[in-house]
Amino acid sequence: MSQGLIPVTILTGFLGSGKTTLLNHILKADHGERIAVIENEFGESGIDNELLVQDAGEQIVEMNNGCICCTVRGDLVRILGELAAKRQAGALAFDRVVIETTGLADPAPVAQTFFVDEDIGMHYLLDAIVTLVDAVHAPDQLREHHEAQEQVGFADRIVLTKTDLVPMTDILTLKARLMRMNPRAAITDASFGQIDLQEVLDLRGFNLNAILEIEPDFLTDVDHAHDDDVSSFVFRETRPLDLARIEDFLGAMVQVHGPKLMRYKGILHIEGEARRIVFQGVHMLMGADRGVPWRDGETRESRMVFIGRDLPRDLLLQGLSQSVAPPQVTH
Numbered sequence: 001m002s003q004g005l006i007p008v009t010i011l012t013g014f015l016g017s018g019k020t021t022l023l024n025h026i027l028k029a030d031h032g033e034r035i036a037v038i039e040n041e042f043g044e045s046g047i048d049n050e051l052l053v054q055d056a057g058e059q060i061v062e063m064n065n066g067c068i069c070c071t072v073r074g075d076l077v078r079i080l081g082e083l084a085a086k087r088q089a090g091a092l093a094f095d096r097v098v099i100e101t102t103g104l105a106d107p108a109p110v111a112q113t114f115f116v117d118e119d120i121g122m123h124y125l126l127d128a129i130v131t132l133v134d135a136v137h138a139p140d141q142l143r144e145h146h147e148a149q150e151q152v153g154f155a156d157r158i159v160l161t162k163t164d165l166v167p168m169t170d171i172l173t174l175k176a177r178l179m180r181m182n183p184r185a186a187i188t189d190a191s192f193g194q195i196d197l198q199e200v201l202d203l204r205g206f207n208l209n210a211i212l213e214i215e216p217d218f219l220t221d222v223d224h225a226h227d228d229d230v231s232s233f234v235f236r237e238t239r240p241l242d243l244a245r246i247e248d249f250l251g252a253m254v255q256v257h258g259p260k261l262m263r264y265k266g267i268l269h270i271e272g273e274a275r276r277i278v279f280q281g282v283h284m285l286m287g288a289d290r291g292v293p294w295r296d297g298e299t300r301e302s303r304m305v306f307i308g309r310d311l312p313r314d315l316l317l318q319g320l321s322q323s324v325a326p327p328q329v330t331h
């Protein structure tokens, strides 16, 4: 096996499948390794970045201006090159790289990077493509989005998430379907990212020969299409918001527009709350959690990204603006 190369894991999976949750588990686990993370997000606002636990040992690089598999692939090559150069010069220490792709990425062009770019190949070894599959939404996603199918097809390991929300018979049906789509990849379950790290790291799973059998044009084919009708926008607001109003409003919106709302997530500045509130959902499943405290003097801004098809953008922006907390009366 190629000695001295830096192992790279590509973490992929459709929108909201649990990538950031799993990545947080990897970062928090007691493995003694330093991990450089490359985060690619759909939409201009880097929210995942804020959701990752961070300590001095980690290097987190954001790539926000497009999808890693097409427009920003050049950026990926550049970032990997810079990381390797800094590591070689002793300016940066890390043992492995994890790339979290957007939920809409086709993993093939990301994987290609490690074979077609000579410089990258000299420093890095693609360890595996780990694909997360959301047990609640995958049956529809696999039917409607070819990206979801590509992610399963290219997986070296499949991690099934949210099995806590689905009856066992449906899980077995989904597993059988995934096995038919990709007999190479073993399937593991992870509840809220809890997984034995051996299941996702150092798999030495990426096998170019196997991939070339499935997709003979793998190394040359860079053309691929995205769902063009999927779009995103960001809501921003510096005035404090009222959490109950937001929950009521979005709760009502998903009743009507749930199927269009593929993914929404944000950091909210809530009246009277010293911590960031992390609010997120996938279609009709939504929830809020308390995040890290706002720092003294920091501008508290709510930012929420919506990704979906035919989004009711004006309605959402208007409803969220009306969720600003009423001014506090001081006596």
Ligand SMILES: Nc1nc2c(ncn2[C@@H]2O[C@H](COP(=O)(O)OP(=O)(O)OP(=O)(O)O)[C@@H](O)[C@H]2O)c(=O)[nH]1
Binding pocket: 013, 014, 015, 016, 017, 018, 019, 020, 021, 022, 048, 102, 103, 161, 162, 163, 164, 165, 190, 191, 192, 193, 263, 265, 280, 281, 287
């Ligand atoms: N019930 C349940 N919820 C989960 C599980 N894993 C993740 N989630 C929730 O699913 C939501 C999405 O998780 P993320 O980790 O942000 O998903 P992601 O794939 O990073 O999302 P994008 O980057 O936006 O595509 C969050 O609310 C998680 O708490 C699980 O095993 N069970």
